[in-house]
Amino acid sequence: MNPVEGELKSLMTASLGGDEGAYRIVLGRLSRYLRGYYKARLAQTARSVADVEDLVQDTLLAIHVRRHTYDPDQPFTPWVYAIARYKLIDYLRRTRGSVKNLPIDDVQAIAAHDDHVASESSLDLDRLLERLPPKVRDAIRYVKLDGLSVAEAAARGGMSESAVKVNVHRGMKTLSALIARGRRS
Amino acid sequence: MNTDHLVRMISTNVEAVTYREPKRMVLISAGLGAVTALVAMLLFLGVRTDLAEPRAWLFVVVKSAFAGAIIGMSLANLTRIVRPGGERRVSIALGLLPFGGALIVATTSLVMTPLSDWKVMIVGEDWLLCLLCIPLNAIVPFAAIIWAMRQFAPTNLMLAGAMAGRAAGGISAFMYSLHCTDDSFPFIAVWYSLTIALCAVLGAVVGQRLLRW
Numbered sequence: 001m002n003p004v005e006g007e008l009k010s011l012m013t014a015s016l017g018g019d020e021g022a023y024r025i026v027l028g029r030l031s032r033y034l035r036g037y038y039k040a041r042l043a044q045t046a047r048s049v050a051d052v053e054d055l056v057q058d059t060l061l062a063i064h065v066r067r068h069t070y071d072p073d074q075p076f077t078p079w080v081y082a083i084a085r086y087k088l089i090d091y092l093r094r095t096r097g098s099v100k101n102l103p104i105d106d107v108q109a110i111a112a113h114d115d116h117v118a119s120e121s122s123l124d125l126d127r128l129l130e131r132l133p134p135k136v137r138d139a140i141r142y143v144k145l146d147g148l149s150v151a152e153a154a155a156r157g158g159m160s161e162s163a164v165k166v167n168v169h170r171g172m173k174t175l176s177a178l179i180a181r182g183r184r185s
Numbered sequence: 186m187n188t189d190h191l192v193r194m195i196s197t198n199v200e201a202v203t204y205r206e207p208k209r210m211v212l213i214s215a216g217l218g219a220v221t222a223l224v225a226m227l228l229f230l231g232v233r234t235d236l237a238e239p240r241a242w243l244f245v246v247v248k249s250a251f252a253g254a255i256i257g258m259s260l261a262n263l264t265r266i267v268r269p270g271g272e273r274r275v276s277i278a279l280g281l282l283p284f285g286g287a288l289i290v291a292t293t294s295l296v297m298t299p300l301s302d303w304k305v306m307i308v309g310e311d312w313l314l315c316l317l318c319i320p321l322n323a324i325v326p327f328a329a330i331i332w333a334m335r336q337f338a339p340t341n342l343m344l345a346g347a348m349a350g351r352a353a354g355g356i357s358a359f360m361y362s363l364h365c366t367d368d369s370f371p372f373i374a375v376w377y378s379l380t381i382a383l384c385a386v387l388g389a390v391v392g393q394r395l396l397r398w
Contacts, residue, residue: 018201027192035188057191062398064195066338068202069268082270086340090397123186125194144194165200172195180398 004111009076016067027060034059034084036113041088051091053121059087061176081110090180128178132171135159139167140175207264207337214333215260218326219356225322226360233366240368248362248373252355254283255381259352263330266345267337275344280351284378291374309367312376319357319380320387327353327388331395339396346392347385354384 008026015023038052063083070079129137135157142153143164154161235241258280265271295303309315330349339345358377367376 015196015199016202018199020196020199023199024192024196027196028189031188031192053188056188057186060188060191060195062338066269066398068204069207069338071268074268078270078273079268082340083338086269086338118188121186121188125186125191143198145197147197149198168198169200177398 002111005075005077008080009072012070012076013072016070016072027063030063030080031056031060031118032114032116033080033111035118036115037084037110038088039115040109040113045092048095050119050122051095053119054123055087055091057121057123058176058179059084061172061179062087065173065176077110078107081107084110123179128175131178132174135163136167136171136174139164140171143168144172205336207267210333210336211260211263211267211330214329215256215326215352215356218329218353219359221325221329222322222357222360225325226318226364230318230361230364232363235366241366244368245362247370248365248377249359251283251287251373251377252359252362252381255355256352256359258283259348259355262348263334263345263352266341266348267334267339269338269340271339272341272344275348284374284382287370287374287378291371294370303371306369307371307375309369309372309376311365311367312372315361315365315367315376316380319354319361319377320384321357322360323350323353323357323384326356327384327391331392334396335398338398342393342396343389345396347389349392350388351381351385353388354381357384 008029011022011026011029015026034056035052038055039049042049042052063080066083070076129140132140138157139153139159142148142156143150148156150161150164153159153164157164159167233241233245236245262275262280265274295306298306327349330352331346334345334349358381362377
């Protein structure tokens with residue numbers, strides 16, 4: 001097993017158990033790998049490299065809201081690669097790019113380039129949040145942006161703790177769908 | 186938006202994930218679909234009335250075993266295919282095995298019968314009913330299975346949709362086998378296979394749209 005796989009896998013397993021620090025490290029690492037992967041692929045297919053950061057963020061959110069589909073008994077890198085490739089194909093179809101010369105099974109490609117040169121994506125979080133129902137938006141603001149605990153957010157928003165949790169969960173799913181759909185239309 | 190900002194947001198106060206087992210979700214949805222399909226079959230077609238005869242029994246068993254094999258294989262594949270990259274753990278050749286088996290049995294049975302009987306054996310009496318009822322009665326099971334799959338993240342939507350269609354077609358064929366009085370191996374190999382394959386093709390087309398994420 002390669003060292004990247006072993007390290008990411010143990011971090012991801014901790015993240016699935018609710019380890020915020022581990023999760024931040026995994027996502028940070030993945031964002032650099034994804035950036036490297038998409039830059040290389042889009043350069044090959046002569047697509048706009050300006051879309052790289054949008055794709056990275058779309059994929060990160062998709063990874064987050066679909067993280068329950070990772071089976072800890074299976075290797076982690078192929079799971080990430082499958083999602084990254086799925087999002088790339090989705091993007092290429094939308095922009096009428098060719099999917100034909102995309103290598104089929106190239107799991108190693110995902111960790112081939114570590115690229116930390118980020119640019120701003122075209123996504124505007126505030127405008128996306130405005131499209132959520134008020135309760136959901138508040139829950140996301142308090143818990144995910146202001147960093148309040150669920151109990152504190154419940155007190156501030158006048159919701160039950162389970163309502164906060166449900167709204168955060170629902171809100172992240174909607175954000176991911178909005179980004180995926182927005183990029184599609 | 187800055188990606189580091191997004192990473193911070195996603196990871197802040199992250200909850201431990203609640204596992205939803207693909208196996209359970211797929212089985213529950215297929216089970217619900219099967220019950221609906223059974224009720225629809227009983228309401229509109231009814232069970233064949235000659236079940237007292239051993240030959241009728243034998244053919245009910247053969248037909249439902251064929252459909253059952255398709256259902257079992259499809260569901261096993263579905264539990265893999267709903268996870269990202271799961272399509273690599275699915276064997277298409279293995280999936281064609283029941284169809285190949287049926288074709289061999291059908292050919293053997295044709296070879297052993299005079300040519301004049303072939304037409305009746307292949308076309309049967311109610312081929313049109315079979316062709317219509319199996320895909321129609323597969324719609325609800327298909328919808329239920331797609332709903333379950335949407336909780337997950339298939340990355341090969343065409344194959345995932347085809348597999349959902351095949352499972353639903355298998356379920357529907359299983360129910361139809363309780364009604365069907367066309368008792369010959371060639372009939373099963375042609376019409377059961379054809380209708381289930383049709384469900385798989387339609388599933389691939391529709392699934393690509395319904396399963397996007």
